[in-house]
Amino acid sequence: MTENTDLKDYWENKTRLLPSVSIDCVIFGFHNNQLKILLLKYKNTNYYALPGGFINLDEDLEDAAQRVLEDRTGLKDIYLEQFHVFGCKNRRNDETHQQIMSASGINLKPNHFLLNRFISIGYYALVDFSKVIPTPDDLSDSCQWYDLDKIPHLMFDHNQIFEKALETLRLMIYDKLVGFNLLPTTFTMNEIQNLYETILGEKLVRSNFQRKILSLGILERIEKKMTGAANKAPYLYRFVRD
Amino acid sequence: MTENTDLKDYWENKTRLLPSVSIDCVIFGFHNNQLKILLLKYKNTNYYALPGGFINLDEDLEDAAQRVLEDRTGLKDIYLEQFHVFGCKNRRNDETHQQIMSASGINLKPNHFLLNRFISIGYYALVDFSKVIPTPDDLSDSCQWYDLDKIPHLMFDHNQIFEKALETLRLMIYDKLVGFNLLPTTFTMNEIQNLYETILGEKLVRSNFQRKILSLGILERIEKKMTGAANKAPYLYRFVRD
DNA sequence: TATTATTGTATCTATTTGATACAATAATAG
DNA sequence: CTATTATTGTATCAAATAGATACAATAATA
Structure with missing residues (x-):
């Protein structure tokens, strides 16, 4: 060698x-x-x-x-x-x-x-x-x-x-919002929750998690992500920080 | 030398x-x-x-x-x-x-x-x-x-x-309760509050602070500290941890 | 049109926090 | 003995947040 x-x-x-x-x-x-x-x-x-x-x-x-x-x-x-x-x-x-x-x-x-x-x-x-x-x-x-x-x-x-x-x-994870560094530029609410659940190693209640994250005012709603699935399409979000 | x-x-x-x-x-x-x-x-x-x-x-x-x-x-x-x-x-x-x-x-x-x-x-x-x-x-x-x-x-x-x-x-200071390492074995509620105020660099509301600290269940009330002052004597507390 | 599954939001209860006040002292002056 | 002063312990109400649960709104297809 x-x-x-x-x-x-x-x-x-x-x-x-x-x-x-x-x-x-x-x-x-x-x-x-x-x-x-x-x-x-x-x-x-x-x-x-x-x-x-x-x-x-x-x-x-x-x-x-x-x-x-x-x-x-x-x-x-x-x-x-x-x-x-x-x-x-x-x-x-x-x-x-x-x-x-x-x-x-x-x-x-x-x-x-x-x-x-x-x-x-x-x-x-x-x-x-x-x-x-x-x-x-x-x-x-x-x-x-x-x-x-x-x-x-x-x-x-x-x-x-x-x-x-x-x-x-x-x-x-909550104090510094570092998890967003692990996501691509745009992502769905389901993806954010899965990320947090994986990091924390525990199941989160979907509606409460979403309310909490949206209340932080750090996400911008972009457009819907149409995947062809026979159910409601989720929004895509982007991380914004003041 | x-x-x-x-x-x-x-x-x-x-x-x-x-x-x-x-x-x-x-x-x-x-x-x-x-x-x-x-x-x-x-x-x-x-x-x-x-x-x-x-x-x-x-x-x-x-x-x-x-x-x-x-x-x-x-x-x-x-x-x-x-x-x-x-x-x-x-x-x-x-x-x-x-x-x-x-x-x-x-x-x-x-x-x-x-x-x-x-x-x-x-x-x-x-x-x-x-x-x-x-x-x-x-x-x-x-x-x-x-x-x-x-x-x-x-x-x-x-x-x-x-x-x-x-x-x-x-x-x-709140997550790990490390401040208690700075206190002697027994202390008054006023002393704990002064300690936290000094560390945090801000004024705390006396009654709310006391309620919060007592609700943690980490203090044992010992006896009153009679100082000879013409007002109500405070209790002495001791830090206990399970 | 009905169905299914997913997503966004609403609602109610419980807990915690913030603001404020009241009750209970402890020592002393009068 | 009563009134006063200052401090401490607790109570109370409103607001905010969190937990649990449900309802409304899709989107595609049979």
Whole structure:
């Protein structure tokens, strides 16, 4: 396997990276009435992980997070929020890293920076599923969407990171209206409700939910969405914010 | 000025510390109906700062935060919460560090780890003011309480860190009932209200506030607090949580 | 025209919140 | 002993919000 120049330079020229700190991203998308997250699978291994990366020495933390997200999704200006720092001293182990690197034909010297201790800054991102172009990194053979109820065992503390992100998203869902970042430009009331039910993990009463959302004054009614179904057509709405 | 052995070892033996990461703590206390925070003043300088510190290589992040807090307050098992990571690349500058260290008789070599870039993990802590023993660190000549409306200009981004902590505390005040960590074991209804008003920065309607707090079912009425004043004595309450 | 299923809105009850007032002290002056 | 003052605990009414349920209005087809 040919190791490309950028990767070799990246892994070995550690002076370009901020030591000890990594970023792990929980990227949420919404499709077919299911909340999903993007996961990587490392080449020639059964290791799954959240997308993530490091911070360049000359880069703001937030810019680094945006860059990491753009690399995996192809999108710019993604809605993202920090939600927690994960800093247990034993949250990673060398053996797993060696396996992952070996599976990609890379042998880590015992004092390689990647084997040092890292704390991870957790970000959750909300993207329009239809615009994402999932893009594996150089160590992974896939970058794919997973329904929340079909998430494989993730390496290290990534399952905990994911759960903390979901918990935070649930708390924010009404206060910050972040869920709208997961919808396309226009959507129906049924789609909004399905989104909220998926995030919150509970059934909502249709008429009360609709009254509540409409009372916020954040939706503009556009036109009816005629689908050919033998029943009343729903309105399409657009998110507007003053 | 004599430099004690621990400090010399600490600053020069950087392999014991996790590089690039620091902790900054906003320590809230409540006294005389005023919310206050603990601030350090560096020796022989006019530099004020939030208490903080580093993480030992063999220490969990949370343990490091507790240790830092204990060193400044003398208290264990302090209520603390992460609230944000501050990671702008230019959030600190070498000149200020040189001045602070010089003022303490320490000359930093140009490649000293302290001059490297750091991201800071912000914690807010809520302490019982009456139990705190403010303790300066080795570089500071004072560690004192400051009313929120009398905070001096802090170095680097510490004013922003403080403001973000207060914002987060305000958001959490009803959902997590964290304010009670700031009160002594027993308190009056007037004291609770003053605490909430100080945190929220707004006047509350006495009877409605009392009804709301009592309806939570988290307070146990103890006995009356007779103060000798020519009016009705208030009850003392204790915080109980199931 | 009747049917079916979906969507938008209405209605009633219950709960919570905001505004305001009243009742009950506690110590002291007269 | 009564009146006064100031504070605290609770009551009350109106308004707003939330929960439960139902009704009206479609849209396409048999």
